Amino acid sequence: MRHLAGVVAASLVAAGLVAAPAVNASAPSFCSELGGQWDGQFCTTSVVSERKATRDIKMALPGDLVENPVIREYLTNLMNNWRTAAVKMVQNSFGEQHFQIFQRGEAMTVVFHEMYSGTVGTDALAHPNAPIVSDAYRTFTFAGGRQLQLADLFKPGVDPFVEIPRLGAPFIVAALDAAPPPHQPGTYPFTPDRWTPDKVYSGAYKAWALTPDELLIYMPDYPVGRDRPTNFSPGLMQWSMDGGTVQARIPLTALAPVLRPEYGGS
Template sequence: MKFAAALAVVATAASVMTAPVAHASAEQFCGELAATWDGTRCTTLVTSPRDAEMFISLDLPAPMLDNPTSGPTVRGYFHKLIDGWRKTGSQTPRDSSAYTGYEIYPGPGAVQTLIVHETFEPFGIQANNAFRSFVFDMAQGRRLRIADIFRPGVDPMTVIPPATEPVLPPALDAAPPPHAPNTYPFTVEEWVPGPNGPGYTSSYHTFGLSPDHLILYMPDEPMLRENPSPRDRLVWSMDGGTIRIEVPLAALAGSLRPEYGGN
């Protein structure tokens, strides 16, 4: 089969947390997705009317699938994702692959974070990457958005940028493709919310919490900057997750709710 090689090269993201029942739970859910469990991953092959094949491979976060707090949201996400990829595969004129990896971060306290890395790769064309975050307060039994981890009345778009100042510039300088430091679009003003909008931050939509850090993935998915700044610059496209930074919770402690690292 033409996708035999693809099985060998699909990257599996390492999980920070594992569970003894991981395989059983993931295998059962893979069946619900109408796909095939190969022992480690959930896979399926879609063929379009033009005989183009899309190989889909999902690394399923078993620890989150059966938990009563995270399970419904995470299962719904994977159902929607594979349905969307199947639709794309049924229409595409080019062979392609689509796959996921994930990471799970515990803490602080009862918080659990799931980060899913989506990759769609039409063969012969640069892959598109996107990152989805699912942050849960297991004690309260709910999913958290970025505003939920801050005290009432605190605007995340205002308090997060100053806390990123020590870590954002070096991350921008090191970002691909290789470029001179502090050159467009890898300048700080493009990566913090401002008067002209959220820039490449995606309004900090994709974030995670570890015991000591707020983890930000920017942007969350491929995006096109149609109004570049300065105006003489070319329109710029940016892949999802181009910048990943870890902001110490201590730098935000006065603004965070106590259960999420605040004082």
Template sequence: MMRRFVRGSAAAMVAAAVLATASPVSASAPAFCGELGGQWDGQFCTTSVVSERKAVRNIKMALPGDLVENPVIRQYLTTLMNNWRNAAKNMVQDSFGEQQFQIFQHGDAMTAVFHEMYSGTVGTDALAHPNAPIISDAYRTFTFAGGRQLQLADLFKPGVDHLAEIPRLGAPFIVAALDAAPPPHQPGTYPFTPDRWTPDKVYSGGYKAWALTPDELILYMPDYPVGRDSPINFAPGAMQWSMDGGTVQPRIPLSVLAPVLRPEFGGA
């Protein structure tokens, strides 16, 4: 669920720290930071924005070395900085935006996973909860091989319906991730049931965020915060859940998916 800034959120911040990867030292990162209007401190590109209400948003972005020269990643990081700056203009209380990254390599394929963490409340919600700004997480992932960006479907053999095969072959690992997801809950209880996390359901994020590691396919579900389940009346009388980005992260061994993967990605 989307979190509010309370003591319980500390564990989430520890988890975020595990994802952090030190940015490789290169001339590209500090130069790009300057283009973003930030200050390079040797690891992060930082800046602060003051809103019309005198609220301060502190922004900290980890830049992945020479990967900032990749036009896709460059555009993503530029858009993220601009979005956080623009959102800060309307904030009524102090907030933050922080981005970390992790790099995975599988043969010639490289996946960059960007984890966005941001807080802030706007307008009446901020006034209703003045001491509890919402903290949210989101994931954006980019995989490249052979000079082009790969889509999830590109990992699979021609004719394979990957959106059907992943939940079928990966079912035990998806269920395990659902059972382990926060907050602590009884295994198999709504909304942490596989039928609510298939790629056609909002909680899954449509499998938009994923990473190819040396021996696993990781799904980050959902990719962005989801306000509620859909359809709304799926469970009459049940609490309507919101889901933070990356609440459920199945790690499916490539050996399990081997029958439907292309050989270069672990296929049999």
């Protein structure tokens, strides 16, 4: 997590970004179901807490995709969770969500980027002038009328949690070296052994996108409070990690030997 003095606005632009679905009656109607107001681009609402703090919520809705049951459930839960959290806030806060769509052949990935701030209870005393601002990523990939899991991209019998760290190693290391805050390459906690799929920083590869030419993994998917390595010593700083701190872009060509043909396999 990071502490900022103000609200962060983010623009989501990436190679392979597909134009957002046309906004028709689906988005405004669904926004109304969520208890929000449609402003032509976002579904917005405000919640006043027991302590008279205001949380402003702004959600981008992906057009007709709100009719997809999986996406519909995710967006409904997100709105409800942000409303529930708002009730206990002691300072003004915000929740903001954007989305990206990537397409490769018949496969489509929708990436939701959540940004939220605010302090609850004693957190406000610890950081009176610095609201906690956090990021999180939720991703959904569909093809052939069903939702795909990461293993579905790979040939039968292939374990993606073994092959991604092996074949994607140079690209994961490059992402670790480039991750914020600026640091010396290869220094803790930005070392590959702390970001394998069985370690907390990786988010178990839960947040991933299939782009036209890459497998993009957002690590971790949600903020991580702390990491305690096996060789932990009292003098070693314990790190928290914001969602999406490391974004590993692994070319599909690097994974081609183990991918299914329709996803770039050989």
